[in-house]
Amino acid sequence: MKTTVKKILLHLAIAAGILGFCFVIYYMIDFGFNGMIVDYFENRFMYTYQEYLPDVGDFVYVHAPDWHLVKRTLIPLLLAAILLWLLSLLIATSLYGRWNRKNNIKTATNMLRDYMSRENGAPVAFPEGYGDIAAQLAQIRSQMEHHEQILKEEASRKNDLITYLAHDLKTPLTSVIGYLCLLCEAPDMPAPQRIKYVNITLEKARRLETLINEFFDITRYNLQQITIHKEPIDLSYMLIQMSDEFYPLLQEHKNTITLDVPEDISIEGDPALLARVFNNILKNAIAYSYPDTPILIRVRRENGETRICFKNQGKTIPPQKLEAIFEKFFRMDEARSSNTGGAGLGLAIARDIISLHKGTISAQSKDDEVIFWVTLP
DSSP states (O other): OHHHHHHHHHHHHHHHHHHHHHHHHHHIIIIISHHHHHHHHHHHHEEEEEEEETTTTEEEEEEEEOHHHHHHHHHHHHHHHHHHHHHHHHHHHHHHHHHHHHHHHHHHHHHHHHHHHSOOOHHHHSOTTOHHHHHHHHHHHHHHHHHHHHHHHHHHHHHHHHHHHHHHHHHHHHHHHHHHHHHHHOTTOOHHHHHHHHHHHHHHHHHHHHHHHHHHHHHHHTTOOOOOOOEEEEHHHHHHHHHHHTHHHHHHHTOEEEEEOOTTOEEEEOHHHHHHHHHHHHHHHHHTBOTTOEEEEEEEEETTEEEEEEEEEBOOOOHHHHHHTTSTTOOSOTTOOTTSOOSSOHHHHHHHHHHHTTOEEEEEEETTEEEEEEEEO
16 A cells, blocks of 8 residues: 555656646746747748738738748657657656666565564565565465474484484493403403303494494485486396395394396396395385284386385384385384384485485385385386
8 A cells, every 4th residue: 555655656746847847948938038039930930021912002011930941940849859758758767667676676675574584474564466475475484484394303303313322332332341351351261151251242342333333324414415327227136136135134033025026127227326225125124024024025017117115014104104204314213222223314315316216215004014115217
């Protein structure tokens, strides 16, 4: 409303200025330069000649304008006046347009600053006529707040994870030092007992190594830029080889892998990075599977795409956790069990790698089954 009133007042002021200018010109011609203009017109356009008047019966002197000369002079002047008027109108319009744009930008900037710095809603900060801008900014603000919330939750999970890791480092380190001290203080310790202590020390040292590697994963994730180098991959051979490599871990958890993969299936991709994806998915499947249950890996070609399915039998993942399972530093076990999971980066890294391959990765869970789908072009 205020903007409309300002525009009306501005137009009235311009009209008053033009009328005032015309009045000044008229006043100067009619009063200030009247004598000069009359003398110039008399000398330039008036002439005297004799004309016989029948009513009078004699020749008389006639003082009249030379209309032919007046016409030849006034037409160029009129054209020049019209051109000058159009030029003045163009300059005035251009200046007004610049001023109006500058004023609109300043007004929009002030409204945007007010909207972003306060808790006002878009309809409150933006007056009538700015509906589209208000709607778009409300959407941008909502997205920013959503992303900010995600970053806060991610940072909180990261800080909690580092705290847990720092605490967990003490336990195996204390055990390693304690058993090594026992071995040093008792050189004549019986061989069976010495072997037992050495094995315990080795187990704790490996646990310590795992925790340190998790620290490295956390720091490297945001520092490294993942690049892919595509080449033909024999997918069936890769999955068979990976199944063999996981045999010791499968034995430990009393699980098996069932492969349903065509022999001649191949894809284009980075073999090292895709192997890391499948490795991370299988590690999760083994860690969270029920004992004595199979893990199914099935590959199919559908509509020009390769779909890879990893299915295991385990505790059903709640929907709210299923949505966050690919986020950084997210862990299924909130109490941080030392036997399952790592830094919560495996599936986040897998998602990034699959995205770089222009594919998709998703998960679903119901009725004590967990299924991961990887789709590659």
